[in-house]
Amino acid sequence: MGSREKPVPIDEEILERLNRGILQRTGVYRTNVHIVLRSGRHTSEYVAKALVTTEPAFTEGLGDIIATHFGRYQVDLVLTTGYGAGLLGHCVARAHPARPRFIFATKGKAGGRTEVALQPEYRAFFAEGGRVLIIEDILTTGETVKQLIKLVDSMGGQVVGIGAIWRRSGRVKFKYPVFTVVTRDFPTYAPSECPMCRQGIPITENPEHGSSEGDPEE
Numbered sequence: 001m002g003s004r005e006k007p008v009p010i011d012e013e014i015l016e017r018l019n020r021g022i023l024q025r026t027g028v029y030r031t032n033v034h035i036v037l038r039s040g041r042h043t044s045e046y047v048a049k050a051l052v053t054t055e056p057a058f059t060e061g062l063g064d065i066i067a068t069h070f071g072r073y074q075v076d077l078v079l080t081t082g083y084g085a086g087l088l089g090h091c092v093a094r095a096h097p098a099r100p101r102f103i104f105a106t107k108g109k110a111g112g113r114t115e116v117a118l119q120p121e122y123r124a125f126f127a128e129g130g131r132v133l134i135i136e137d138i139l140t141t142g143e144t145v146k147q148l149i150k151l152v153d154s155m156g157g158q159v160v161g162i163g164a165i166w167r168r169s170g171r172v173k174f175k176y177p178v179f180t181v182v183t184r185d186f187p188t189y190a191p192s193e194c195p196m197c198r199q200g201i202p203i204t205e206n207p208e209h210g211s212s213e214g215d216p217e218e
């Protein structure tokens, strides 16, 4: 039945909308809110970074989607930073057919700049095979990933791709293949031009306010 017909590929935009719906169900993605960002600008949408990895089976599912996308790539190492990204990176490495190792770099700030450093124990892995898949949870400015790319270069490795759950802006580009489950930028407004303010909608409390890890603008 219908075997002569080729399956119709799901439109990317539809797939993204489905993925956004799933993230919304978990509470990761909130809409119809009225949040004040650190910049002072207002927005009606929000991704709760801290909630991305709170449902293990869901994190594994997301890891599986990213691993499947990069399934045909030869990967020796999956590299991340941060706790949430690390949990996701573990799930990607676990699901990838090449059985890559999972390693992480520590992240810090120096003079207002993001810096990453590799655990010394991990350096030897690059000599065994340095094809690296970089994993992030939320890509906003891409600054952390840029630092990870530099780190891989300095170790003599090669970046094979970058995977993340959410890319906040399509303008964040790299010379390597990028795969994100969702790519969506939120509109933000100056308080004087905010449509929610004009409608008298009260400000929603930002659940992660004061936490740099969950800053919606990072």
Ligand SMILES: [Zn+2]
Pocket: 034, 042, 043, 191, 194, 195, 196, 197, 198
């Ligand atoms: Zn407003």
